[in-house]
Amino acid sequence: MPALCRDCLTTFETGARCPACRSPRVLAHPELFSLSIAHMDCDAFYASVEKRDNPELAAKPVIIGGGRRGVVSTACYIARIKGVRSAMPMFQALKLCPEAVVVKPRMEVYVEVSRQIRALMEELTPSIEPLSLDEAFMDLTGTARLHGHPPAVMLAKLVKRMKSELGVTGSIGLSHNKFLAKIASDLDKPQGFSVIGAAETEDFLRDKPVRMIWGVGQAFQASLESAGIRTFADLRRWEQKELAARFGSSGARLWHLARGQDKRRVSRDSGLKSISNETTFFEDTASADILDGHIWRLSEKVSARAKAKELSGRTVTLKLKTAKFKLLTRRTTLREPTQIADRIYRTARDLFDHAGHDGPFRLIGVGLSDLAPEAAADLSGDLLDPDAGKRAEAERATDTIRARFGKDAILKGRALR
Amino acid sequence: MKFSIERAVLLKAIAQAQSVVERRNTIPILANVLIEAEGDGVQFRATDLDIEVVDKAPAMVEKAGATTVSAVTLHEIVRKLPDGAQVQLSDDVAAGRLTVEAGRSNFQLATLPKEDFPVMASSEYGANFSADAPTLRRLFDKSKFAISTEETRYYLNGVYMHVATGEDGQALRCVATDGHRLARVDAPLPEGAETMPGVIVPRKTVGELRKLLDDDEAKIAVSVSETKVRFATPEITLTSKVIDGTFPDYTRVIPTGNTKKLEVDAAEFAKAVDLVSTVSSERSRAVKLSLDEDRLVLSVNSPDSGAGTAELAVAYGDEHLEIGFNAKYLTEIASQVDRENAVFMFNSAGDPTLMREGSDTSALYVVMPMRV
Numbered sequence: 001m002p003a004l005c006r007d008c009l010t011t012f013e014t015g016a017r018c019p020a021c022r023s024p025r026v027l028a029h030p031e032l033f034s035l036s037i038a039h040m041d042c043d044a045f046y047a048s049v050e051k052r053d054n055p056e057l058a059a060k061p062v063i064i065g066g067g068r069r070g071v072v073s074t075a076c077y078i079a080r081i082k083g084v085r086s087a088m089p090m091f092q093a094l095k096l097c098p099e100a101v102v103v104k105p106r107m108e109v110y111v112e113v114s115r116q117i118r119a120l121m122e123e124l125t126p127s128i129e130p131l132s133l134d135e136a137f138m139d140l141t142g143t144a145r146l147h148g149h150p151p152a153v154m155l156a157k158l159v160k161r162m163k164s165e166l167g168v169t170g171s172i173g174l175s176h177n178k179f180l181a182k183i184a185s186d187l188d189k190p191q192g193f194s195v196i197g198a199a200e201t202e203d204f205l206r207d208k209p210v211r212m213i214w215g216v217g218q219a220f221q222a223s224l225e226s227a228g229i230r231t232f233a234d235l236r237r238w239e240q241k242e243l244a245a246r247f248g249s250s251g252a253r254l255w256h257l258a259r260g261q262d263k264r265r266v267s268r269d270s271g272l273k274s275i276s277n278e279t280t281f282f283e284d285t286a287s288a289d290i291l292d293g294h295i296w297r298l299s300e301k302v303s304a305r306a307k308a309k310e311l312s313g314r315t316v317t318l319k320l321k322t323a324k325f326k327l328l329t330r331r332t333t334l335r336e337p338t339q340i341a342d343r344i345y346r347t348a349r350d351l352f353d354h355a356g357h358d359g360p361f362r363l364i365g366v367g368l369s370d371l372a373p374e375a376a377a378d379l380s381g382d383l384l385d386p387d388a389g390k391r392a393e394a395e396r397a398t399d400t401i402r403a404r405f406g407k408d409a410i411l412k413g414r415a416l417r
Numbered sequence: 418m419k420f421s422i423e424r425a426v427l428l429k430a431i432a433q434a435q436s437v438v439e440r441r442n443t444i445p446i447l448a449n450v451l452i453e454a455e456g457d458g459v460q461f462r463a464t465d466l467d468i469e470v471v472d473k474a475p476a477m478v479e480k481a482g483a484t485t486v487s488a489v490t491l492h493e494i495v496r497k498l499p500d501g502a503q504v505q506l507s508d509d510v511a512a513g514r515l516t517v518e519a520g521r522s523n524f525q526l527a528t529l530p531k532e533d534f535p536v537m538a539s540s541e542y543g544a545n546f547s548a549d550a551p552t553l554r555r556l557f558d559k560s561k562f563a564i565s566t567e568e569t570r571y572y573l574n575g576v577y578m579h580v581a582t583g584e585d586g587q588a589l590r591c592v593a594t595d596g597h598r599l600a601r602v603d604a605p606l607p608e609g610a611e612t613m614p615g616v617i618v619p620r621k622t623v624g625e626l627r628k629l630l631d632d633d634e635a636k637i638a639v640s641v642s643e644t645k646v647r648f649a650t651p652e653i654t655l656t657s658k659v660i661d662g663t664f665p666d667y668t669r670v671i672p673t674g675n676t677k678k679l680e681v682d683a684a685e686f687a688k689a690v691d692l693v694s695t696v697s698s699e700r701s702r703a704v705k706l707s708l709d710e711d712r713l714v715l716s717v718n719s720p721d722s723g724a725g726t727a728e729l730a731v732a733y734g735d736e737h738l739e740i741g742f743n744a745k746y747l748t749e750i751a752s753q754v755d756r757e758n759a760v761f762m763f764n765s766a767g768d769p770t771l772m773r774e775g776s777d778t779s780a781l782y783v784v785m786p787m788r789v
Contacts, residue, residue: 332569335597350569375720379703380743380787382596383670383769384570 003028006156006193011149031197032174033150036141037266039173039181040121040158043190045134047076049113050103052167061100065090070280073105077190107301108407110134111308116166124154129178129266130309134170135185137178139266156193163191176201179262183212201260205232213257215250223247232258275313277301278365284323286359295348296341296414298366303341306368307399312337312377313368316344318351321363330355336379337372342391344368418482419507420454422474424519427504428495430472433628433653434463435488437470449485451534452506452515454478462534463488468622468657469537483531484508486515494524537656542640542647546609548589550635553648556591557623557630559602559780562749564620565595572662576623578646579615579664580606584778587611592667598746599670599783600753613641617660622646625655671783672769675762679708680732683754683774689727690751693717694744696725702744705789708733708763717744718789740766741789750782 004011005018006025011033017024042048046064051057061079065072072093075084082097094100114133121128124147127139140151147154155172163169171192173184180196187194196204209231211221227246229235235243235258243251256262277298285291295318306312317331330351338344348366382388401410434450442448442465451462459476462469494517498504502519508528509516517524557576565573573595581590581603588603589610618626626648629637640647647656694702697719707714711733716726740763750772751759757775764770772782 332567335567335595347569354569379741379789380597381767381769381785383594383599383783383785384573384596384665384667386670389767 001028001030002032004032004152004156006160009149009153009156009160011153027152027156027193027195029195029197031199032152032195033144035174035176035195035197036139036143036151037175037177037181038138038140038151038155039178039185040117040136040138040155040170041173041182041185041189042117042134042162042168042170044074044076044080045113045168046074046105046110047079047103048168049110050106051076053109057101057103061097063090063093063097063100063102064105065093065102066104075100106407107304108402111304112403113166113168115308117162117168117170120158120161120165124151124158127266127268129268130272133308137181137266152195159191159193177260177262178264178266179214179257180260182214183208196260205258205260208232210235210254213254220250272309272311272371274317274367274369274371275302275305275309275311276317276319276365276367276369277305278319278363280363281361284360284362286361291352291359291361291364292349293414293416294364295352295366296345296412298364299345299348300341300415302366302368303339303344306339307374310374311371312339312374314338314370314372315368316347316351317365317367317369318348318355319363319365319367320352320355320357320359320361322357323360323362325362328355328357333370337370337377339368339374339377340392340395342395343378343388418452418454418484419480419505420459420476420478421503421505422459422476424495424498424500424502424504426474426476428492430459430461430474430652431488431492431495433470433472433625434461435492436628437463437465437468437625438488439465440489446485446529446533446535448487448489449529449534450488450491451483451485451531453483453531455481462536464535464537465621466535466537467619468625468655470625470656471654473652480507482508484510484515484528485531485534486526486528490526491517498522540642540645540647540656542642542645544610544613544639544641546607546613546639547636548604548607548639550630550637551633552589552604552607553626553637553639554630556589556602556604557618557626559753560591560593560600561620561623562753563593563595563598563600563782564623565593566620567595570596572617572660572664575617575619575660577615577617577664577667578613578641580610580613588779589613592664594665594667594670594783597743597785598750599667601667601671601781601783603779607639610639610641614643615664616641616643616646617662617664618646619657619660622655622657625657629653629655670769671781672762672764672771675764675768675771677708677735677738677763678733679713679761679763680758681713681729681761683751683757683759685729686759687748687751689715689729690744690747693725693727696723697744703741703787703789704744704747705739705741708735708738708740710734738763738766739789740770741787742770742784743787746784750784753780753782 001014003014004027005023007023008021010018010020012019047062062076063072063079064074070090072086072088079097079100084093084097110133125138125140125143129137144150159170169191171185171189173181173194175181175184175196176198184194184196240255243255314337315331315333320328398410453460459474461472498519505518507516513528515526515528560576577592581588583603587606589606591602593600629650638649646659693715694704694717697717705716713729713731718724754774760773762771769783769785774780
């Protein structure tokens, strides 16, 4: 059986230890050198970055997130032992792990590290589909000759370099399609490398719960359960037509996934349709001043993510949830795509002023969609707003300063509201 | 109500009414035209609550009365009737039907009570004056292309008509801008217009108004108040609310220090811009102008689809300049020039550019460059 040492990258034929360096971190699988669709997922990404930048945190449980009404965005593995999970409300997390150090997210830094990881991935293949800052699909089909090594070796090398050069660890899932690669990367975290071959696919899936499927959330899971579907084996007993009739287009997709089939290609653009950020308030508010501050900070976040992805968007959306949980969305399309926080803010602020609701609100969100490459963005000025160009220049200068001295090196007054 | 009317006369009257009616609306009566017969004429009234058009036509009225009926249906029927037909309309109030008869055709249309029809409240017009159709035509035709469609800056969704001091004294001025280009057109101030408040005439009203202005001999009675504007010919009265907002101070947008002068045949220029921009498949096609002494090179470079250049002999005597524009804005502006050369005044690649028609100072355009 082909085998690979994850420490020194030596390839050999079976063995519990690497013949070259005697490491026990050996990966062996019959299809190891023929599979080429991979999913890379960083291990507790935000927390790892924080621990890297602040060694004092290394041995402590760390939670990234903010506010009492906020949620956990990432918990380090020490905190996870105590039961802390992503998306868990902060008060609950702190109940489980009172000694945890809560760190406010430093998005700009994560974006920068994500860019560096992306650069490493680019050396492997141009076919990368980022799902978020810390995970991406890669298609390495046909790259073996270019690199002189099969994909598995290059992927092991990638995580090795991420650890040594960037100080963050990641887990790799390698399989024959995206669906399985994503499942695989989660099997052996952290610092994992899991392989699901074509021959073992059906056996592997049989007793796994259907909630493993990306897109099967709580609600969908409940309706599947009411149809008696809990595992992949249950799912496989259904005819394709029946599934489609009962669950619509997602039912038809399930039929294929139940058999481990997934024809979606790894493609750079398909992943992202919009960039948005939202925030739930500590307490409901109707204050235009407070909301204005939020609109600005959210616009800055959306802009930072768009800039990191080298994207821009033509449509700006404002989302408001009232204290009574009524959802309002307002959107407008600009003449040309933008990635400038100032333009996103001004547009969102205008939408807010004409939203036709005085609040109080419990949530506000800002989004950018109808995405376009950044080369098409912000090309023409506005006659009626001659200072817009100057503000955009100031923003770019601010970005440069922040990249060097950190996010808080320079702030707008309105960010403090 | 009962009257008969010539098909061509009816068609003309009803055509204007049905174009005001909103195709998609939730209030049924707004889809209808109010028909009022009295004396020796009939009046057709239609509204979308922002614009009201009243069209008078001569008819043989047998019995005075009024009713409302679907404007679009009636228009379609009349349009399909043979030319020269005599059309008879009569209503049956009890049955709620309007009968339309012409030759051997007979239609029964559902009506809604005339009392339900919203009539626009009258306004105190502070200024009343008369203007020639060609004058108004020029003012609006040359400015309307720059009207914005952006909803957030709703106060740009129309033409700002106001009194201003032009280069030849007091003027009736129309300005429109969408933030990327601006058009400013002047006409000699008609008598009686001096006291006119500045109003923003909505885009749709500009479109409807245009239909009154085809006749070169026509005199248009214009009435303006703070909230409404009215344009009337002897047959048609168009009343419209104006946009409730403040038009921005456009004067500070018009560059005064541009010194680099380019003179070019407008038609040739527009053609060349259109030609080179063909290679670009992007939504906003950028064209680059490279200027050297008496020579203009237009070029488009689209990473996805290719590149193209075209050269024109022009009059230009300043230093080398490269500046980019949205191709559509350039062709639209150049096509405003009717007789003379287009005269462009540039400053730098980042500053607004000015365009005039030859030595004519009554029309002026500004266009914002684009990074290329």
